[in-house]
Amino acid sequence: MLRSCAARLHAVGALRGLRGCARPWARSSGPAPEFFHEDHSLPKPSWSKDMRLLFDQFMKKCEDGSWIHLPSYNYTLFQRSQDISAFIHAYLPTASKLINEEKLLQAKIFTRNFEDGLGFEYVMFYNDVEKRVVCVFEGGPYLQGMPGCLHGGAIATMIDATVGTSAMIAEGIVMTANLNINFKRPVPLCSVVLINSQLDKIEGRKLFISCNVQSVDEKTLYTEATSLFIKLDPEKQV
Ligand SMILES: CCCCCCCC/C=C\CCCCCCCC(=O)SCCNC(=O)CCNC(=O)[C@H](O)C(C)(C)COP(=O)(O)OP(=O)(O)OC[C@H]1O[C@@H](n2cnc3c(N)ncnc32)[C@H](O)[C@@H]1OP(=O)(O)O
Known part of the structure; x- marks a missing residue:
């Protein structure tokens, strides 16, 4: 399993020619400590039925290579x-x-440091032809904001992580410059949602990525967002 996850991540990197990810700053090579390698995006006993069902559906879409499962570490x-x-x-x-x-x-990574099932449970998939990243996300009980609802900051975090992943795949080392979010309906705590992101355009160092958050049955539009990412320029003193 570890080998196949590493292979998939490698495939994403290879897909983009690892632009900006050639680790020019690295002083050492060789494997990271083994405990680092746990892929948190794989099914766990704490996952809900909906989460598992969507994971299986997307894994099926990965079989013909149109979608890629993105492993996720802490x-x-x-x-x-x-x-x-x-x-x-x-x-x-x-x-x-x-x-x-x-x-x-x-x-x-702070989204990967809650106990299983209590915080951020998520898995992302990438479609290179459509330039889309989809995140299947279930916000656990420790992410409560208003009673029974997911905290807006938790939603913003997962939107940032999803559009950020899309930007990183496209251009390597990037930072969020702007994230504009409209919260249209409250997200029920412990429900599964789909975060759909779309790379709209790249202009020089600027990447424009839009995003929405929907219920699993796609009947409820919870959130809409637009974002601007900037590819970091090591020549600039940021
Ligand atoms: C092969 C890879 C495989 C990957 C697989 C997936 C693995 C994924 C793993 C893990 C994913 C996790 C993903 C998480 C993502 C989280 C990201 C964050 O949360 S980042 C933290 C919050 N953001 C900050 O702290 C930034 C603070 N701001 C800055 O540092 C600078 O402002 C920065 C770098 C954003 C830009 O600074 P400058 O000096 O480099 O660039 P300037 O010249 O200011 O701007 C460039 C252009 O952009 C426009 N611009 C900049 N900011 C703008 C803004 N806010 N609104 C509109 N335009 C803006 C400017 O007007 C300029 O445009 P003109 O080139 O002149 O046309």
Whole structure:
């Protein structure tokens, strides 16, 4: 399973020629520690029936290669601590002055650090022809905002992660410059939703990606969003 997940991620990278992801900042090579490799996007006992059903449906679509399952880990692409540090120095020199290098060793993706079933449960799929990333997302009980509803910040986070994945696949190292969200209906806590993102256009370093959040039966439109991502330029002092 680990081999096939790595192969799929590699396929996505190869698809885009790994633009911007050649790790020019890396000081070391070799495998990351084994415990890092748990793919959090695979079915777990805590997943609901809807989540499992949609996972199976999308995995079926992956069989002819039109869709790709994107594995997901609790660390960034730059998982080795020395890589993270070198990455920040190369791309975010202003921020690097304020970052505690020791704390950096503990860095993890915050959506992947809740206990199973309590926080963000999600899996993403990518269609290269249509330039779409779809995220199947179930927000657990620890993500409550208004009683019985998903916190808007949790929705924003997952929208950012979905459109961000789309931007990263297209152009490598990017950051969110603008995220514009219309919350149209409250999302019931612990329900499964589909986050559909679409890469609309690329203009120089700017990527425009739109997105909506729908119920599984597609009858309820919960949220609509547009986003702007900027491909980072290591020559610029951001
Ligand atoms: C092969 C890969 C496989 C991958 C597989 C998938 C794995 C996925 C794994 C994990 C995915 C997780 C994904 C998570 C995603 C999360 C992302 C975040 O949350 S990022 C944190 C929040 N964002 C910030 O903190 C940015 C702060 N802002 C900045 O640092 C700068 O403003 C930055 C970098 C965005 C732009 O700065 P400049 O100096 O590089 O660029 P300038 O010159 O200012 O802008 C460039 C152009 O963009 C326009 N622009 C910039 N900001 C704009 C704005 N807010 N609105 C409109 N236009 C804007 C400008 O007007 C300019 O346009 P003109 O070229 O002149 O036409």
